[in-house]
Amino acid sequence: xxxxxxxxxxxxxxxxxxxxxxxxxxxxxxxxxxxxxxxxxxxxxxxxxxxxxxxxxxxxxxxxxxxxxxxxxxxxxxxxxxxxxxxxxxxxxxxxxxxxxxxxxxxxxxxxxxxxxxxxxxxxxxxxxxxxxxxxxxxxxxxxxxxxxxxxxxxxxxxxxxxxxxxxxxxxxxxxxxxxxxxxxxxxxxxxxxxxxxxxxxxxxxxxxxxxxxxxxxxxxxxxxxxxxxxxxxxxxxxxxxxxxxxxxxxxxxxxxxxxxxxxxxxxxxxxxxxxxxxxxxxxxxxxxxxxxxxxxxxxxxx
Amino acid sequence: xxxxxxxxxxxxxxxxxxxxxxxxxxxxxxxxxxxxxxxxxxxxxxxxxxxxxxxxxxxxxxxxxxxxxxxxxxxxxxxxxxxxxxxxxxxxxxxxxxxxxxxxxxxxxxxxxxxxxxxxxxxxxxxxxxxxxxxxxxxxxxxxxxxxxxxxxxxxxxxxxxxxxxxxxxxxxxxxxxxxxxxxxxxxxxxxxxxxxxxxxxxxxxxxxxxxxxxxxxxxxxxxxxxxxxxxxxxxxxxxxxxxxxxxxxxxxxxxxxxxxxxxxxxxxxxxxxxxxxxxxxxxxxxxxxxxxxxxxxxxxxxxxxxxxxxxxxxxxxxxxxxxxxxxxxxxxxxxxxxxxxxxxxxxxxxxxxxx
Amino acid sequence: xxxxxxxxxxxxxxxxxxxxxxxxxxxxxxxxxxxxxxxxxxxxxxxxxxxxxxxxxxxxxxxxxxxxxxxxxxxxxxxxxxxxxxxxxxxxxxxxxxxxxxxxxxxxxxxxxxxxxxxxxxxxxxxxxxxxxxxxxxxxxxxxxxxxxxxxxxxxxxxxxxxxxxxxxxxxxxxxxxxxxxxxxxxxxxxxxxxxxxxxxxxxxxxxxxxxxxxxxxxxxxxxxxxxxxxxxxxxxxxxxxxxxxxxxxxxxxxxx
Ligand SMILES: Nc1ncnc2c1ncn2[C@@H]1O[C@H](COP(=O)(O)OP(=O)(O)OP(=O)(O)O)[C@@H](O)[C@H]1O
Ligand SMILES: [Mg+2]
Numbered sequence: 001x002x003x004x005x006x007x008x009x010x011x012x013x014x015x016x017x018x019x020x021x022x023x024x025x026x027x028x029x030x031x032x033x034x035x036x037x038x039x040x041x042x043x044x045x046x047x048x049x050x051x052x053x054x055x056x057x058x059x060x061x062x063x064x065x066x067x068x069x070x071x072x073x074x075x076x077x078x079x080x081x082x083x084x085x086x087x088x089x090x091x092x093x094x095x096x097x098x099x100x101x102x103x104x105x106x107x108x109x110x111x112x113x114x115x116x117x118x119x120x121x122x123x124x125x126x127x128x129x130x131x132x133x134x135x136x137x138x139x140x141x142x143x144x145x146x147x148x149x150x151x152x153x154x155x156x157x158x159x160x161x162x163x164x165x166x167x168x169x170x171x172x173x174x175x176x177x178x179x180x181x182x183x184x185x186x187x188x189x190x191x192x193x194x195x196x197x198x199x200x201x202x203x204x205x206x207x208x209x210x211x212x213x214x215x216x217x218x219x220x221x222x223x224x225x226x227x228x229x230x231x232x233x234x235x236x237x238x239x240x241x242x243x244x245x246x247x248x249x250x251x252x253x254x255x256x257x258x259x260x261x262x263x264x265x266x267x268x269x270x271x272x273x274x275x276x277x278x279x280x281x282x283x284x285x286x287x288x289x290x291x292x293x294x295x296x297x298x299x300x301x302x303x
Numbered sequence: 304x305x306x307x308x309x310x311x312x313x314x315x316x317x318x319x320x321x322x323x324x325x326x327x328x329x330x331x332x333x334x335x336x337x338x339x340x341x342x343x344x345x346x347x348x349x350x351x352x353x354x355x356x357x358x359x360x361x362x363x364x365x366x367x368x369x370x371x372x373x374x375x376x377x378x379x380x381x382x383x384x385x386x387x388x389x390x391x392x393x394x395x396x397x398x399x400x401x402x403x404x405x406x407x408x409x410x411x412x413x414x415x416x417x418x419x420x421x422x423x424x425x426x427x428x429x430x431x432x433x434x435x436x437x438x439x440x441x442x443x444x445x446x447x448x449x450x451x452x453x454x455x456x457x458x459x460x461x462x463x464x465x466x467x468x469x470x471x472x473x474x475x476x477x478x479x480x481x482x483x484x485x486x487x488x489x490x491x492x493x494x495x496x497x498x499x500x501x502x503x504x505x506x507x508x509x510x511x512x513x514x515x516x517x518x519x520x521x522x523x524x525x526x527x528x529x530x531x532x533x534x535x536x537x538x539x540x541x542x543x544x545x546x547x548x549x550x551x552x553x554x555x556x557x558x559x560x561x562x563x564x565x566x567x568x569x570x571x572x573x574x575x576x577x578x579x580x581x582x583x584x585x586x587x588x589x590x591x592x593x594x595x596x597x598x599x600x601x602x603x604x605x606x607x608x609x610x611x612x613x614x615x616x617x618x619x620x621x622x623x624x625x626x627x628x629x630x631x632x633x634x635x636x637x638x639x640x641x642x643x644x645x646x647x648x649x650x651x652x653x654x655x656x657x658x659x
Numbered sequence: 660x661x662x663x664x665x666x667x668x669x670x671x672x673x674x675x676x677x678x679x680x681x682x683x684x685x686x687x688x689x690x691x692x693x694x695x696x697x698x699x700x701x702x703x704x705x706x707x708x709x710x711x712x713x714x715x716x717x718x719x720x721x722x723x724x725x726x727x728x729x730x731x732x733x734x735x736x737x738x739x740x741x742x743x744x745x746x747x748x749x750x751x752x753x754x755x756x757x758x759x760x761x762x763x764x765x766x767x768x769x770x771x772x773x774x775x776x777x778x779x780x781x782x783x784x785x786x787x788x789x790x791x792x793x794x795x796x797x798x799x800x801x802x803x804x805x806x807x808x809x810x811x812x813x814x815x816x817x818x819x820x821x822x823x824x825x826x827x828x829x830x831x832x833x834x835x836x837x838x839x840x841x842x843x844x845x846x847x848x849x850x851x852x853x854x855x856x857x858x859x860x861x862x863x864x865x866x867x868x869x870x871x872x873x874x875x876x877x878x879x880x881x882x883x884x885x886x887x888x889x890x891x892x893x894x895x896x897x898x899x900x901x902x903x904x905x906x907x908x909x910x911x912x913x914x915x916x
Contacts, residue, residue, distance in 0.1 A: 030731035031743060037724055038746055038794075041787045045761025046753065052764050096669075099662040119896040124670070126846075127853040127892050130867050131885030134874055135673040138680035138882045145676035176673070179666075196390035199357050200448075202377045203384040204404035204455060214403070218394040237754035240855045244871050254756040258860055261760045274764065277757035284752045 049281075053274040065275035075256060075276065081167060082236060082253040089174040090231035096175075097182020097231075098224060104183065105190040118187075121180030128177055133244035136173045140164045167251065170242045177241070178231050185230060189223035226294035233287040236280065253280055306333035306489050307368030307458045309354070314363035316349050316515075323349045325515035326363065334489040336482070337520070338502035341512035342538065347495040350512075351461050354493065356380045367459060378407075383452030384461045388468040390448055391436040397423065397447045398432040404455035415454075422450040425484055442473040449481065453488070460485065460492040466501065478505050499539050503527060511535045529565060533648035536579045543585065543619045547578035547645065555645055558585070563644035577648045582622040584642030587611055589630045593637030595619075597630050611638060674889070681883035693883035700880065703869050709781055710866035714851040716782060717789040718844045721797050724790065726840070729801045730832055733810055747798035750791050758788060759860035766861065781863035789851050796846040804839020805832075842899050849892050 056062045069075045100117075107113045124132065139146045140157065141164050147157045163169055193216060201211040239254035248258050253276055260273030309331040316324040323346045331337045339347045352358040354365055356377030365373045372380060391400050398419045405415035423429050426446040436444055445465050452460060462481070466474045482505050485492050496502050502509045503523040510520040511534075519531040530536035547557035551572045555564040557580065587597065587609055598618070599610040607625045612618055619638060623629055630636050684692035697703060725747075732743050750758075766778050778784045810832070817831045833840065855867040864872075870888075874881035 027731075027735040028739075030735060031728055031739065034724055034728040034743070035746075038749075038791070042750060042753075042791045045758055045765060045788070047761075048764040048768070049757055049761040096662070096666070100666050103662050103666075115897065115901075119899075120670070120893060122896045123849075123889060123893045127849045128889065129853050130855050130870050131888045132673075134870075134878075134882045134885035135677040135889070137874070137878065138885075139673040139676035141878075143878075145679050146672065176670070179669075194389050196386045196388075197392055199355075199377075200384065200386065200390045200392070200451075201403070201407075202357065203355055203380075203382060204451070205378045205407035206403075207378060210407060214406075215392050215394065219392075233752075237756075239754065239756050240853070240867075243855065243859070244874070254754060254856070257756050257760055258856075261763050262860065270764070274760055277754075277760045280754050280757055281752060284754065288752050 049274045049277045052271055053278045056271070062271075065271040066279075068272050069275050069279060074251075075253075075272070078251050078253050078256045078276075079279075081251050085167065085171055085174060085252065086232045086235040089171055089178045089235045090228050092175045093178025093182050093231050094224065094228045097179045097227070098186055100179065101183045101186045101190055105187060117183065121183045124177050125181035125184055129240035130244045132173060132176060133241050136164055136169065136176070136245065140169065140172075165246050170245055170250065170252075173241050173245060174235050174238065177238075178235060181231060181234060182227050185227040186220075186223060189220055193219065222294045222297040226291045229287050229291040229294070233284045233291075236287075237284060306491050308333050309459055309491055309493070310364075310366040310369075311350070311354070312364045312366065314350065314353055314365065315361045316346075316353060316358065317361050322515050324353070324360070327512075327515065327517060329510060329517060329520070331491055331493060333491055335507045336485055336492040336494060336505065338494045338496060338506035338509045339512055340496060340499055340502040340509055340539070343497060345512045346515040347497075347512055348463055349515075351384075351463050351493060351495050354459070355382050355384050355461055381455070381457055382459045382461055383455060383457035385445070385448045385452050385463065385465040387464045388441070388444070391439075391444055391451070393436050396433050396435050397428060397439065397450075400436070400447055401451045401454045403451065408455065418454055419450075422454045423447070425453065426450045426480065440473075441469050442477055445469065445477060446480075449484070453484070453490075458491070460490050462492065462494045464496055465494075467496070467498070474501070481505065503539070509539075511538060513538075529644075530579075530646060533579060533646070536646055536648070541582055541620060542579045543582060544648070545578050545580055545617075545619065547576055547647070549574050549576055549647075555647065557645055558638055558640040560640040562640060562642060565644050565646050579646040579648050580640055580642065582608065582620040584640060584645075585619060585621045586623070586639045586641045587621050587630055587636040588639070589634050590637040591635050593635045595636050595638050597632050597634050597636055600629065600632055611636060613638070674886075677882050677886050677889075681879060681886050683879065685879070693877075693879040694887075696877070696880050697884060697887075700873070702864075703866075703873060703884070706864050706866045706869035709864070710852055712782055713786050713789065713865065714848045716786045717793060717851050718847045720786065721790050721793050721847050722840065722844065725794065725797050725801055725843070726833070726836075727828060729798065729805050730810065730828065733802075733805050734814060744798060744802070747794045749795075751795050755792070755854065755856040756860070758792070759857040762788060762857065763860055778861075781858065781865060784861060785858060785863060785865070788857060789847075789854065792854065793843075793847040793850050796850065797843040800839050800842040800846065801836065804836035804842075807839075808832075808835045845895050845899055849895065852888070852892075 053065050054061060054063075056064070069079075104114055104117045136144075138144055140162070141147065142158060144164070150157055164172075197215050197219075198211055201215055206214065237254075239252070239258075242250045242252055242255070243258075246255075248255055248262070257273045257276050257280075260269050260276070309329070311327055311329040314324050314327040314329075315322070325346075327346070327350060329337070329350075339350065341347050349358065353360050356372075356375060360373065363373075364371055367380075391397075392403065395403070398416070401419040401422055402415045405418060410418075420429065420432065423432050426449055428443060428446050428450065431439060431443060431447075434443075436447070439447065445468075449462075449465070465481070466477055469477065478501060481494075494502070494505060503526070506523060508520055509523050509526045511518045511526060513534050519526060519535045521529075521531075526535060526539055530539060536542050545557060547555050547562075549564065549572050550556055550561065553564050555562045555576075555578060557578050583606075587595070595611045595613045597609050598612045601608045601610075602625060605625060606622050607629055609621045609623065609629070610618060611621055621638065681693050682689045682691070684690050686692075728743065732740050736743075762784075766774070766784075769778060776783070813831055813835065814827055817827045822831065852866060854865075855871060858865040859868050859871070870881055870884055873884065
């Protein structure tokens, strides 16, 4: 799971800082360690991925790896599944997340409900990964509590075709961290809705529906859309949960990358794994840029 | 548009133990502007919200134009409300904000557009019709909010500290504009503020609230010059507390002058009482044999305020028109009351009559 | 309010199931068997020690790298603030598996000397990249903390009293951004203890990797451990939300979680 939500709070630049424009001579030395570190430890692996994706094992430039990812049905199918699971879980997560966040925000900023949901959402959204998968196995796995419980009332989950170690199971588990992530992302925007807007709208003759349609929904739209994009990127990059639930042979792009680079298949297919990696980065980068643009719009209104 | 009267009758609102409004009665004549003045937490906003229908009373009735609207929902009350700040819809430009109420009333687009332009012109913002709230200054935002409230031709205009987020200059200017628009349209208006200068300068009548009750309501002059209670006297303007002695025939001996006593009259002649005197109703004259010393002198533009220490240790504030020759700090002075009447606030505990 | 009930079922359901499941023993009776087994599991214990070492080192490097950078940028290079921030947030567009792929390739190409230096132990191999993964969290919370104080005045005052830069950083700034530092550190620790993809791909047996492996053989034990992990992380974050509420930069730090 990504650390994506951090982007969320684009704080307005402080005006004093803006006035002190210009780089004092010699001051750049202060960020040399940081820059070097990033260059080596982020740039290094990144360079390997990109270089490997565009070259043959012999070192000559090639487009072959990418064309393979587009032409081979297994990679295309993995990409489709990855996109599908990302779209479905971000829509579900977005819908329930907004709904839940509304309920929590109306409880007031210092209510215990708020704190519990807030910190609980933090755990589930960012750090649950593997433990989450086991919680699901304990619930809906073959010997899971819910499976047993349903068995007692005559519903056989296994016979109905449900399997927690399938893509449907993975989807369910993803929703489990997508909802809390949406709650975290959308809460500031919901808090930014001023009670005055509602009262002003009512005073001017609007019904509750009129207020939501003409004011609340348009004001929240950029934040919600941005949240959905982030959820999409989050699900697209996620791998820990599906790895723990299904293992390396899950039909998602990250699963294929791991298979390809771990040498579980032919050695010269390493480059294809790296090409898939580059494609993932491109997809997520596009999503993040769109998110950034939307975010700027959202914060403009909610200052 | 014919103006309507507003009538609040025994309005009560409780929040748990706290009584925010305590049987508030208030009558506003058609076309009148009444300012509700009071310290923070005295229930001004609560009263306004009950009138607008955003909140419901625990007791009492609200009548507008003779019709009881206590149970009418806010969206059907036909009142224009301007909030303290941030009430403009951020996703709409100024014109669309102003059109909003008309849109809710299903007016066809060309008409409401024309109306919006017209009202924006009224508040001097025609040039900014296409600007979004975040592109407008605080003063401009409040003007748009006013235009939005006026666009629906409300029967009553409610303003809840509409100027408190603005700086002093803009505040004074916008205050004048609100007043002139209100008078031109002849719209019944309730204006809430905790700024006494604002209330006194804008209103036909000022109502001073204290702990959920109306202490006094009257013209600005009445409230300032003849405060009905010590609370009003001290909240509106500055007051000195000095000791005085009641004489016969309702007169009062204060600081060597004989004034007409107002306020509670149930006291016997000769009794020592506490008297409230405005700084501008006192005069300090340099006098080597005086009983007071000037402690501090502050130039405040058109007038100068002096802090004077009496020999018994008590202090008085005295305002004088700024001119050369006012006594310097450290100079001995004698203090005299120059007004015609003074408010008796209670018995004088701990006060000794100052010698003239 | 219906959503609260729904959410309670959906979110508490698996958690409660996991707790119940972890209390079922192989002998059919309920008890703490799975938890006591944890204590006897040497492999798990060893991997936990490894992960904690990595977490400590990662946190130390992260702070040593990021705090001076954030302070310096705010103080002397406000013009570059946006750039540094963008770089710090960059790792989020790179999925862990892609990072792992890059590292694995690096590993296979590395000379023997480099291999011995870096890839011979999980501590040296994983720590540098975990610092990178923690950067977005860390930068944001530190930046929020540093913005909440009047940095320039503090530094000017300390410098005019004769303090050197190390003193300024350690004795003046650090105590004033304690909450932010604590937040950044906790998030880093949580991240290290949860990261499985890179470690697994590079074939290091860290705690989360061992957790997955345990699940293959002893599901009950793995579930018990998962329950503990979730509870501990949650309490950590809950504690931060309370500490953060006392600090000046409360709303913003709270929002990060
Ligand atoms: N929703 C509420 N719940 C509980 N108490 C409230 C609520 N609204 C107002 N009060 C209380 O009622 C009292 C009157 O509040 P009100 O907002 O009317 O004061 P105000 O005169 O408008 O003050 P200010 O000048 O500060 O705006 C206050 O003590 C306030 O704390
Ligand atoms: Mg108020």
